Amino acid sequence: xxxxxxxxxxxxxxxxxxxxxxxxxxxxxxxxxxxxxxxxxxxxxxxxxxxxxxxxxxxxxxxxxxxxxxxxxxxxxxxxxxxxxxxxxxxxxxxxxxxxxxxxxxxxxxxxxxxxxxxxxxxxxxxxxxxxxxxxxxxxxxxxxxxxxxxxxx
Amino acid sequence: xxxxxxxxxxxxxxxxxxxxxxxxxxxxxxxxxxxxxxxxxxxxxxxxxxxxxxxxxxxxxxxxxxxxxxxxxxxxxxxxxxxxxxxxxxxxxxxxxxxxxxxxxxxxxxxxxxxxxxxxxxxxxxxxxxxxxxxxxxxxxxxxxxxxxxxxxxxx
Numbered sequence: 277x278x279x280x281x282x283x284x285x286x287x288x289x290x291x292x293x294x295x296x297x298x299x300x301x302x303x304x305x306x307x308x309x310x311x312x313x314x315x316x317x318x319x320x321x322x323x324x325x326x327x328x329x330x331x332x333x334x335x336x337x338x339x340x341x342x343x344x345x346x347x348x349x350x351x352x353x354x355x356x357x358x359x360x361x362x363x364x365x366x367x368x369x370x371x372x373x374x375x376x377x378x379x380x381x382x383x384x385x386x387x388x389x390x391x392x393x394x395x396x397x398x399x400x401x402x403x404x405x406x407x408x409x410x411x412x413x414x415x416x417x418x419x420x421x422x423x424x425x426x427x428x429x430x
Numbered sequence: 431x432x433x434x435x436x437x438x439x440x441x442x443x444x445x446x447x448x449x450x451x452x453x454x455x456x457x458x459x460x461x462x463x464x465x466x467x468x469x470x471x472x473x474x475x476x477x478x479x480x481x482x483x484x485x486x487x488x489x490x491x492x493x494x495x496x497x498x499x500x501x502x503x504x505x506x507x508x509x510x511x512x513x514x515x516x517x518x519x520x521x522x523x524x525x526x527x528x529x530x531x532x533x534x535x536x537x538x539x540x541x542x543x544x545x546x547x548x549x550x551x552x553x554x555x556x557x558x559x560x561x562x563x564x565x566x567x568x569x570x571x572x573x574x575x576x577x578x579x580x581x582x583x584x585x586x
Contacts, residue, residue, distance in 0.1 A: 318458045326465065326495035326508040333469050334499035334506040343535035344542075349466045349511065350551045360459040371457040401497075 311415050312369030315408065318360070321369070324402050331398035332409075339395045341385075366419040378426035385430065391427050416424045431575055432537045438568035442470055445561035465494055469533035470505045470517040474498070482503060483525055490521065504533060 315321055333339050333346055345351045354375075364371035375381065396417070403413050466485055474480035480498035487496040492513035498505045507518055515532055520528045 287497070289445075322459070323494070325511055327497065329467055330495040330497040330506040330508045331499075333467050334497050334504040336488070336499070336502040336504075337503070339504075339535065342538070344470070346535060347466050347537075348548075349464065350546075350548050352467055353551070355463050357459040357462070357467065361457050363457070364457075369458075373460060374455075374457070397440055407457045 286350065292400065300429065302337065302374070310368035311419075312364060312367040315363075315416070318364060318371075319334050320406070321360055321367075324406055325356060326398050327405050328359070328402035329356060331401050331415075332395065335394055338391050341387075341391070351385055361418050363420075367416065378423045379430060382427045382430045387428055388408060389428050392424060403425065431571065434572045435568050435575070438571065440563045440565045441506060442564040442568060444562065445557045446552075449554055449557035451512050451563060452557065460491075461524075465508050466515070467506060467508050468518060469520060469535075470507070470522055471531045471533050472498070472522065473503065473528045474505075475527065486525055487522070489517075490518075498515060499515045505530075513525055 312321075315324075329352075332342055339346075343354075345355050358373065358375035361371045361373045362375070363369075365373045399420075400413070400417075403416070408416075441552065472483060473479060477498075477500040480500060480503075484496040484498040487493050487505070487507055490513075492510040493506040493507050494510065496505070505522065510516060519530055519532060
């Protein structure tokens with residue numbers, strides 16, 4: 277009987293402690309969602325990247341640059357995964373970009389500013405296709421924008 | 431025998447380190463289904479007809495993205511590998527007033543990577559498999575050696 281009382285006391289104390297913990301947590305302000313969460317996570321980023329790649333391949337201004345990639349499903353996959361990882365990591369998601377640096381990847385390609393702008397246009401069109409809000413669109417472009425110097429005229 | 435065991439363990443460790451290097455850190459993109467991108471030359475009478483084709487294709491199973499570019503006249507589909515380009519072409523043909531062809535992009539000039547991308551794609555599996563197989567061989571060799579050593583004094 278004594279043992280039961282001790283057990284009951286222990287359980288009630290534990291439960292009280294747990295409920296106190298919960299109320300304490302409730303008072304803590306929840307952190308604002310990062311860009312990755314606001315974009316909709318990995319599935320939303322994947323959908324945008326697939327649409328972006330389709331836009332690029334349909335775009336006569338730049339699709340010749342991607343001819344070899346499109347011809348090989350494994351290269352397509354590599355490019356797709358790198359793009360997803362780059363956007364995911366850049367927006368604060370749980371990914372790590374494992375590809376080359378932008379400078380290494382575009383060295384010797386002599387990409388013009390017009391080609392870069394066409395690519396950005398295709399990305400914006402993909403974001404618009406999924407009605408990504410202006411704030412999130414601008415935040416994402418602000419992350420990718422500084423890469424321009426490593427891509428154009430290299 | 432000892433040299434062979436040592437060599438096998440070393441190979442196993444090297445393969446495992448190589449696998450660790452290419453397979454980690456984990457990224458959720460690794461779990462995504464593989465896709466292929468196919469461009470179709472559609473001769474849509476106007477932009478709205480081309481956009482309607484793209485809109486219809488977006489609803490098909492296995493199609494992850496679709497777009498129609500009025501300037502190039504290309505309908506581009508991003509699709510999972512279980513959907514073949516020929517199958518998609520036949521579906522577009524049904525909806526399109528004119529026959530559709532698959533766009534073949536010209537082979538780009540310049541140096542190419544001598545290692546096929548398909549070989550690079552299976553590299554993590556080869557490394558992990560190699561690590562496991564060589565480790566098993568090393569353990570088997572070690573056990574057989576130990577057995578011989580224990581049994582030797584018991585031999586008549």
